Amino acid sequence: MAGSDSDNEEQEKPLLQNSPHTCTGTIWTALAHIITGVIGSGVLSLAWSMAQLGWIGGPFCLLLFAFFTLVSAYFISDIHLYSNPKNGITTMNGSYLQAVRTVLGYKNGLVCGCLVYFSVFKTGVVYTITSSISMRAIKQSNCYHEKGHEAACDFSDTYYMLMFGMVQILASQIPNIFHTKWLSFIASIMSFTYSLIGMGLALAQVIAKGKIEGTINGISTTNPTQKIWLAAQALGDIAFSYTFSLILLEIQSTLKTPLSQKVTMKKASTIAVFTTTVFYLLCGGFGYAAFGDLTPGNLLTGFGFYEPYWLVDFGNACIALHLVGGYQVSHELGILV
Template identity: 80%
Template structure:
């Protein structure tokens, strides 16, 4: 089959194994996406729990380096988006055929080969797993924050209002075990809509509370050097963690090709997607600056790690409670939106590997007194085990900022920098040691060094918190 022929899927499956795909083929769908639907998809994916750590991140590096770091990572992400948009249609000079890459993993496999595709898949699946862990930790701290907020309101701000995180992680895990039995991502549209609304709601609450605090104090807290109460060594590690948190907030390159595959033409999907990426990344960066700056301006050296759960804000307690409830609702839906992709890939791989296995066959209920339902043993066992694993890791390392920094440092460089640049070299036939090649190599190495710095800092933070 020619790569440009999409009517027969048999050889397409051979070229793109299930574990290197992230979305079903949609060649025959009536595409209706526009630049504004693409912007909506990107912003919805971007604005998540990472936004809550940005005030703390700016507090570690100060008023100059903090905003500049946000702008720099926004620029890196925009460059990556442009490279990825170009690879949607790839012409292979070896056989003269064209491939439509509908997912990030498929693009890496098609352009850079199976080994690179496999390496990318490992990082990609780790990215999904770490998102589950981060969402488990964040939801638990938000549920605990609601209890603490009510306690402080009733007993005073100096009351010993302490609650255990593991209890709330267990509650979140039970909800996710039930929600994970939803058959596939096509049944989670309502969860995605709720998650998007909630993410904007709690972000605006954080910005509003920060601005209100600044107005009430009548001054802007903070300095150009960041928090002044840390020693030199501790300062280095905290700066590393702060940059890792910023990297986590900007990591969404892996969804761009899937969004691009929904766009109608003319104009070409590439042109539309580049315009949408520019608008979405610019909007997200401005939004991040507002969130981070308002929080640091309100609290200065006392800026909490998580803006809505660190209790810089005590009143109005009902608004703090509402903001944290929005976080929990967002993360319940967001967890499923991310993990349903992984569930589908693994279950599809198992079904193709063991086509005769009854373990992957639906079992219908036979009890006449209850509504008919279908139970899939593979779905029940694998998805339950997956949720329990994310919950266990969250309980072992329940440290919001350090876990965000670790996750951001692990996935940012390979998914946002390395693979897009390497695919650009192949797509554009960039000559080694040419001016463009040298500039992009320096760019890649610089980002790698920054990533190593943040990784070491996040690991130090995790070890210190866990064993220190």
């Protein structure tokens, strides 16, 4: 019984009730945070995922993951304010991890904490590698433009990783998510920009070719084992493209009252999931239609397009800039756990 009492004490510690920050967030700031955390450069790899799954499986899986993402967002937003049925005490859950501790107990929170921090680490690695690839792609694009598409334009991305790390050290001086609204707005604009560039270049290629590539079954040049493995990778890429549940409660905690934070968060989640799904379908569909079985892993860094090189450069610069903001917003969950 002593152990359960201790668990209850841990559960009932409200994280944000004594917060010195004034909640001024609106549906638009919440939407900016979500878009920053969701629409990463992974949107440009969805054409490859579409190529593995085909014209039926690809769109269906995107819609299916969108549905489950929205349902989970609704469930999580409902436990932002949790009333303990045993003692009637209401706790404000300011993070995903605290919600697990409050509802399921301290021991389950320890297990969840390991998974949360692993996710933080994984996201940091992915963002660092992706940003360095985008910065390197700018140099490669200029090299291909000057020396031809067959030139050996191979460069190391180590220095770009170090550069991204130094920028993050500076950006990490922003105290917390209450002060990152401007960063999220900039990052959201960048994500829409490079997504539109990828879609536009792919659509232009389809028009230039005069035909739509791809099949119902997806890539058919692999053996069954490879097909299953690549399809599993494609599903993983799609799932990774929809993750924002871990930072949902932090975003909800920034919303102002008297309007219900839960209602505002659900509206923002609905708009965000709908918007991202439309972009994902268009970007993935146009990319697959342009390249078919030869769809690159990333429309901009994989050099599905070489010209106009300045537009490819601009798109990759937008990716790198977006990931600066996306890294910070995605790692805000580490502040409140």
